[in-house]
Amino acid sequence: MSEQSNGSGSVNPHSMTIIVTKGSLDWAYPPFILSTTAAAMGLDVTMFFTFYGLPLLLKDLDLKVTSLGNTAMKMPMMGGHMGMPNLVSAIPGVDRMASKMMKNLIKKKGVASIEDLREMAVEADVRLIACQMTMDLFEYDTSDMIEGIELGGAATYIEVATQSHINLFI
């Protein structure tokens, strides 16, 4: 009998992986909220950052949100909820303004910043894997990234996923 360790077929019921594919301010939240919470609940967590999710590993984050093409994005304003017509969203500076508004809301409502959540993920030993192909494609260097990340590809992710009970794509 072989040991139950890294062999195929052994799934750790307390484990989760997340493929992180989006890097805007709003889309950065679900993966980091879920990874930090799962780690706090005793799960082994792995995050695989690919395509537009990869910049979430950069040392300096400057996350923005856009209402362009996002009809569901409505912010509380003047006692109601207001969206923004696409044409307005396309005007230079509007994204910056919307991003600032959302960051103000985040602070006001006691929601953690992505920087803080990411730090907590690192502290909680969440495994952070940067997609090597995306690094090459968008010309990022490991020196641009925070400490403690690993590099890997699809096979690296799949190996972890085969042993993981929860596998999410965000």
Place this chain on the structure above:
Amino acid sequence: MADKVLDAKGLNCPLPILKAKKALKDVPDGGTLEILATDPGSVADFQAFCRTTGNELVEHSEDGGVYQFLIRKTA
């Protein structure tokens, strides 16, 4: 009297849980952690947290928008 008190008032999901997890490290085995929070979602979340981690949610209550939880460290 709890062994440790965590004031998580004004913090939103998932911060009360994350801070509670951290605070539990300073609580001796079998000891208790009292948490104060204003996030209404924390009621369901602390129950789920305790069920999953094996810690005991001894009691929880609400008073004027402040939720109080008492967790015994059993895991």
